[in-house]
Amino acid sequence: MPSLTLPRSGYALPGTSLHFKTGSWRVQKPLHHHRAAPCHTACPAGEDAQAYLAQMDEGHPEAAWKILAGVNPLPAVTGRVCHHPCETACNRGHYDEAVAIHHVERFLGDEAIRHGWRYPVSRPKRSAPQAAVIGAGPAGLSAAYHLIRLGYQAVLFDQLPEAGGILRTALPAYRLPRDILDAEIERLLGAGIHFHPQHKLGRDMSLDELRADYAAVFLAPGNQRSREWSIDGAVQRDLHVGLDLLQEWVAVGTVPHIRSAAIVGGGNTAVDLSRILKRAGVTDVHVVTHQALPGTDAAHDATMSAIPREITQATEEGVIFHPHRGIRRLILRGEKVVGIELVHMKKLSRENGESRTVAFEGTETVLHVDQVIPAIGQEIDPTGMESLLRQQAFLVVDAWGRIAGQSNVFGGGDARQHSTGTVSGAVGDGRRAAIAIDGLLRVQDAPANDNETPLPFDQINLHYYERASRQIAGTLPVGARQGCEEIEQGLSASQVSQEARRCFSCGNCLACDNCWTLCPDEAVLKTQELASDGSHYVFDYDYCKGCGLCAQECPCGFIVMEEEL
Amino acid sequence: MSNRSTASVSSADLRNRQPRFRAMESGHRACLGCGQALAARLVTEAAGPDVVLANATGCLEIFTTPWPESAWRVPWMHSLFENTGAIAAGMEAALKARGKSTKVLAFGGDGGTFDIGFQALSGMLERGHNVLYVCYDNEAYMNTGIQRSSSTPHAAITTTSPSGKERMGKRHLKKDIISIIAAHHIPYAATASVAYPSDIRKKVRRALAIEGPTFLQIHAPCPLGWGHEGDQSIAVARLAVQTGLFPVIELERGRLTGAMPIRNVRPVADYLNAQQRFRHLSQDNERAEKEVAHLQALANHNIETYRLEGDTPDSMDSEGIDTVRRGGMRWA
Numbered sequence: 016m017p018s019l020t021l022p023r024s025g026y027a028l029p030g031t032s033l034h035f036k037t038g039s040w041r042v043q044k045p046l047h048h049h050r051a052a053p054c055h056t057a058c059p060a061g062e063d064a065q066a067y068l069a070q071m072d073e074g075h076p077e078a079a080w081k082i083l084a085g086v087n088p089l090p091a092v093t094g095r096v097c098h099h100p101c102e103t104a105c106n107r108g109h110y111d112e113a114v115a116i117h118h119v120e121r122f123l124g125d126e127a128i129r130h131g132w133r134y135p136v137s138r139p140k141r142s143a144p145q146a147a148v149i150g151a152g153p154a155g156l157s158a159a160y161h162l163i164r165l166g167y168q169a170v171l172f173d174q175l176p177e178a179g180g181i182l183r184t185a186l187p188a189y190r191l192p193r194d195i196l197d198a199e200i201e202r203l204l205g206a207g208i209h210f211h212p213q214h215k216l217g218r219d220m221s222l223d224e225l226r227a228d229y230a231a232v233f234l235a236p237g238n239q240r241s242r243e244w245s246i247d248g249a250v251q252r253d254l255h256v257g258l259d260l261l262q263e264w265v266a267v268g269t270v271p272h273i274r275s276a277a278i279v280g281g282g283n284t285a286v287d288l289s290r291i292l293k294r295a296g297v298t299d300v301h302v303v304t305h306q307a308l309p310g311t312d313a314a315h316d317a318t319m320s321a322i323p324r325e326i327t328q329a330t331e332e333g334v335i336f337h338p339h340r341g342i343r344r345l346i347l348r349g350e351k352v353v354g355i356e357l358v359h360m361k362k363l364s365r366e367n368g369e370s371r372t373v374a375f376e377g378t379e380t381v382l383h384v385d386q387v388i389p390a391i392g393q394e395i396d397p398t399g400m401e402s403l404l405r406q407q408a409f410l411v412v413d414a415w416g417r418i419a420g421q422s423n424v425f426g427g428g429d430a431r432q433h434s435t436g437t438v439s440g441a442v443g444d445g446r447r448a449a450i451a452i453d454g455l456l457r458v459q460d461a462p463a464n465d466n467e468t469p470l471p472f473d474q475i476n477l478h479y480y481e482r483a484s485r486q487i488a489g490t491l492p493v494g495a496r497q498g499c500e501e502i503e504q505g506l507s508a509s510q511v512s513q514e515a516r517r518c519f520s521c522g523n524c525l526a527c528d529n530c531w532t533l534c535p536d537e538a539v540l541k542t543q544e545l546a547s548d549g550s551h552y553v554f555d556y557d558y559c560k561g562c563g564l565c566a567q568e569c570p571c572g573f574i575v576m577e578e579e580l
Numbered sequence: 581m582s583n584r585s586t587a588s589v590s591s592a593d594l595r596n597r598q599p600r601f602r603a604m605e606s607g608h609r610a611c612l613g614c615g616q617a618l619a620a621r622l623v624t625e626a627a628g629p630d631v632v633l634a635n636a637t638g639c640l641e642i643f644t645t646p647w648p649e650s651a652w653r654v655p656w657m658h659s660l661f662e663n664t665g666a667i668a669a670g671m672e673a674a675l676k677a678r679g680k681s682t683k684v685l686a687f688g689g690d691g692g693t694f695d696i697g698f699q700a701l702s703g704m705l706e707r708g709h710n711v712l713y714v715c716y717d718n719e720a721y722m723n724t725g726i727q728r729s730s731s732t733p734h735a736a737i738t739t740t741s742p743s744g745k746e747r748m749g750k751r752h753l754k755k756d757i758i759s760i761i762a763a764h765h766i767p768y769a770a771t772a773s774v775a776y777p778s779d780i781r782k783k784v785r786r787a788l789a790i791e792g793p794t795f796l797q798i799h800a801p802c803p804l805g806w807g808h809e810g811d812q813s814i815a816v817a818r819l820a821v822q823t824g825l826f827p828v829i830e831l832e833r834g835r836l837t838g839a840m841p842i843r844n845v846r847p848v849a850d851y852l853n854a855q856q857r858f859r860h861l862s863q864d865n866e867r868a869e870k871e872v873a874h875l876q877a878l879a880n881h882n883i884e885t886y887r888l889e890g891d892t893p894d895s896m897d898s899e900g901i902d903t904v905r906r907g908g909m910r911w912a
Binding site: 019022028029032033073478481482516520525527532534536540541555558560561564566568 | 591594595597598599602604605606607608609610612613614615617618621622644645646647648649650651652653654658777809810811812813814815818893895899900902903904905906907908
């Protein structure tokens with residue numbers, strides 16, 4: 016600072032106003048305040064898409080992948096199969112169109128496989144405590160990965176010869192190519208997980224043994240048994256169950272020879288099976304569900320749970336959907352189905368707040384089909400866990416996977432109560448359980464729930480963003496959808512960059528220079544470095560008068576004003 | 581709430597390592613959210629170090645040089661209200677005589693430009709001095725307590741144009757200074773707004789690249805005089821442009837050569853309602869409605885005269901020009 020002299024005539028030395036600290040005028044001060052982006056809070060796996068989009072936008076794909084893979088070890092998988100609630104939540108959706116987050120995720124996952132990027136973890140020490148994980152599906156794989164990331168040894172058991180769980184047994188290759196799945200699982204198992212295939216709980220080891228041998232146990236057995244199904248007690252003799260057929264087709268590529276079929280259910284199993292039957296040459300494939308098609312104004316819980324994109328593609332392929340329909344009666348000749356009687360049904364809410372599905376008399380129709388295939392969901396196979404389940408068909412766990420009354424047994428994935436039945440949800444369960452196990456073994460309190468309110472749309476300053484339409488990926492034409500070739504194509508590297516650029520950067524610094532450019536008092540200083548976390552802008556509180564212009568004009572809600580009296 | 585910014589960074593060191601030129605230093609006494617302080621900072625940043633300034637009496641002069649301090653880091657001279665054009669012309673002639681290429685900038689407020697210093701400015705332009713004259717237009721004599729100037733818009737309240745039984749704020753119209761300046765047939769005259777800093781920087785560089793007299797009028801909100809919070813300065817300035825009340829244009833040798841198109845023209849009420857100086861216009865009576873309609877007609881007249889309404893979205897229109905990018909790479 017130039018020294019302050021008292022000149023005898025009318026001049027002053029340059030920059031001497033620095034002697035006067037205008038910061039003393041201030042009654043409120045600007046602060047950098049990171050808020051969660053809506054994509055972050057909406058992600059069942061816990062990914063912070065804003066953080067990796069920022070790295071992508073800065074041109075660092077590997078750093079972006081490391082942020083992503085620090086939370087979700089299977090991004091190439093989830094980038095393909097997830098229903099991406101992040102995009103539904105994306106603030107940009109209120110402006111033009113949501114950022115194609117799942118395409119960026121998928122791109123980064125594929126790049127990691129192509130370049131052999133390594134997880135941001137080191138191998139656990141041999142002396143580290145061991146945790147057992149039952150089930151090598153997405154929840155178990157995620158838990159094992161996060162246990163290693165936190166420094167523990169993870170021992171993973173699965174009853175099948177290969178890891179992957181539902182990803183391998185029930186997801187058709189046209190949605191999830193096997194080379195992608197194999198590559199991610201191979202990399203994951205290679206990160207230091209001890210994998211024991213063909214080990215079944217209740218047959219090869221008991222829960223008591225696991226409890227005694229390991230510091231902690233995480234149960235992610237999935238749902239292995241199909242729910243009982245009949246129409247008023249009637250069942251055809253040659254009953255096939257949806258998930259079994261799907262698993263058979265995925266494993267050996269065949270389905271029973273039928274001409275027409277009605278599949279009962281509104282989930283992904285029903286839709287996947289309908290498309291497989293179509294591929295196998297079944298002429299008429301119907302899907303019958305109580306629920307509404309997505310995109311209608313029906314309530315969320317009254318809408319089909321299958322991914323809307325998959326329903327659209329199935330319709331393109333010729334599957335006929337019968338929403339709001341139930342089966343009133345099986346039309347049997349002897350013990351074989353020749354048709355079904357459908358009736359209009361709708362979920363109506365009752366005065367006590369519950370809802371009830373009502374069938375409307377006089378709306379019955381007959382559909383001639385050879386076969387009726389229930390795909391109404393699965394439930395847990397209780398073998399080996401009877402003492403935990405107490406006759407219930409699911410594991411009762413809290414937000415961190417803890418089971419009441421059990422000190423070191425945790426649960427998650429599809430087998431838990433209120434499971435979302437999604438891959439990303441299972442990945443999130445595994446991660447949270449690993450964090451809870453870490454808390455248990457370090458004798459720490461469980462971390463606070465990370466349910467932060469995301470940055471609302473009205474805190475985005477839209478003046479600073481330009482409209483830009485979402486990049487569109489190709490899909491395989493309907494005529495070419497015969498076998499296992501992937502239907503949904505990815506985005507190119509330049510398209511992914513454009514998507515990353517479209518991100519509003521909700522609640523985090525966009526490094527746009529607005530605060531630095533617009534401060535009338537030169538009280539926002541900039542370091543030379545570019546950083547995506549806002550740390551390269553510094554408030555000089557000696558001179559900041561607290562006018563709030565920087566907070567008002569911050570495009571992404573990263574600056575807040577705090578009272579200071 | 582976290583504040584990661586102040587940890588282990590000496591702001592004095594950082595201040596001296598800023599990746600941009602600073603002609604105007606912190607510690608000046610401008611009010612919170614001062615549009616003029618921001619505009620002067622942006623102009624001098626773009627002008628670069630090899631400049632000398634002549635600064636008319638007014639807020640900028642007062643708040644940057646409280647004796648014995650100065651916020652300026654470039655040679656700066658206080659002129660009187662009425663003679664800034666003459667002082668700048670003399671500086672330019674002296675530098676020229678010594679064979680120096682240093683640029684001369686003259687700064688004045690709207691009072692010092694539209695009213696008191698107008699004849700000196702006109703003479704400077706007429707004699708063709710190589711000076712960029714910047715008028716910081718906050719539409720009244722703010723420094724002496726918000727008296728109306730010939731730049732004060734029609735119907736605005738100032739302490740000398742109150743609203744009451746007889747009048748609805750200022751009776752007369754805002755002087756069309758840019759047309760008068762352009763009538764001097766100078767090589768470059770332009771208007772700009774603090775809401776669009778890239779545009780200001782571009783116009784300053786453009787003006788300084790021209791040999792001869794150039795003029796820039798910058799619309800700069802005064803939170804105190806206009807009656808809005810300091811954090812609204814940019815939002816209010818932006819609305820002045822978006823409504824058409826302040827056209828952002830360029831004139832070369834008196835002819836219109838550029839205008840910032842307005843992508844979505846906003847009703848003038850949006851601009852008026854954001855400011856206390858127009859509060860009497862939100863009353864529900866015939867006089868208020870008539871004045872709002874009058875101001876809307878003035879805005880429409882600007883839009884027609886300068887063809888401000890954009891037909892297709894453009895990266896240089898009122899919405900596209902302030903688009904931000906990661907890394908801060910604005911286009912100017």
